Amino acid sequence: MNTKKPLILISNDDGYHAKGINSLIDMLRDIADIIVCAPESARSGFATAFSATVPLRLKLRRDEVGMQMWSCNGTPVDCVKIALQELFADRLPDMILGGINHGDNASVNVHYSGTMGVTLEGCMKYIPSIGFSLCDFSSDADFEPLRPYVRQIVQKVLSEGLPKGVCLNVNFPKLTEFKGIKVCRMAMGTWYNECVKQRHPHGYDYYWMTGSYRNDEPEQEDTDNWALTHGYISITPTRIDVTDYDLLRNWQNKF
Template identity: 45%
Template sequence: MTEKPLILVTNDDGINAPGIRTLISVMNTIGDVVVVAPDSPQSGMGHAITVDATLYVNKVKVDDGPQTEYRCSGTPADCVKLAIRELLNRKPDLCVSGINHGSNSSINVIYSGTMSAAVEAGIEGVPAIGFSLLNYAWDANFEASKSFVENITKEVLKNKLPDGVVLNVNIPNLPLKDIKGIKVCRQAKGNWVEAFDKRQNPSGKDYYWLSGEFINLDSGTDTDEHALENGYISVVPTQFDLTAHKFLKELNTWNLNR
């Protein structure tokens, strides 16, 4: 009898978020599932880790599924570290993160707790996928995502991923019949034009509320943004080696040792 793959599930919206509950239900059809997820929302935390506070992990039962679940007081990256180093009896065959409530395409990947959890797994040598739905609402409908999440997961388990590469999967907020398919893409060049709304609390103390607008600066037709705008799921192979390899040769011509 072939051993089922061990699948680690995490997210950044918190263990009770509808997105991760959907992801767990899909993963239960594929392998043995262990969930280690934050006890509260951790969106926008990026790859933050807890170094100056205690971490708490409690075994919980959120629903009646067969998965084993742990609620963690830390960040998404903390969850993956604790899972691999402390909670699992063997290295997982796969880590899936999400399904995030909101986009992690283009530059959003830098800030994403969802993708940082996947990247942390990749650093540990575990194949990983981050899944996101382009709907920020808590009550977002994830039904149309299920079949695609299942197929992509099975393909990763079957074909493996290169060392240092994880997948960033974004799903348009469309009914199943309107999703045209999947496109393998590059990350679009874009950024956020941000502003801080300055306010005062009842005691007269100033505080700030971040707001902003995403600007797509990329006119290419091979990008994640283009795919999503045209009704396709985008799949971007993402590497966590941040070296600008194309610039190494030129940088070596500089007189840095003067």
């Protein structure tokens, strides 16, 4: 791939076969060369986990003009790490994209999302990175209304870059038309009722992880949750540096 097109690494957490990642590829094929390295199967909720103890394999799934697709049996972050070392040996990507995720990654979900795991990992490698998510968990969700916005945001970041250590968490409400784009902070919210106990036929109890989400600041119009529930696309600029500088200053000379 020695064209002058930008080179983009795409991964996700729903797996290489998911409609969301294939929609994203389709939206960008004319403006970029693309290498995909995505999980072999769904890896939702894998956050920035990597595989410390599991041997990992890469499999070439598609090899087309301007697009190669690999799958990996690891986590979303494993996909990025292995791809950067093994698939981009000659030229690092100009951008790393996660998604398009089937389901919302706003608010505290940034901490659980494998799609944002991809994005944070790209950002930790100092490569401009964006995670895209649609608030629709359906495997057949309609990504087509997102196309012009995805292209606009990708092209803006390709031409302007992003500050070092900052990536974007972009979420789309489940709509066919949007009121516009809002640049937001992440809302604080809480997951509750997070496990359900069931009884195995052999007589022991086990649990499924599940849960309900509550927005803890529903009146705050500057948050991603507010934007999404009011018809806007949310862009949440997201940092690698998680230091809380207020407490740092308060405690500086307390020890």
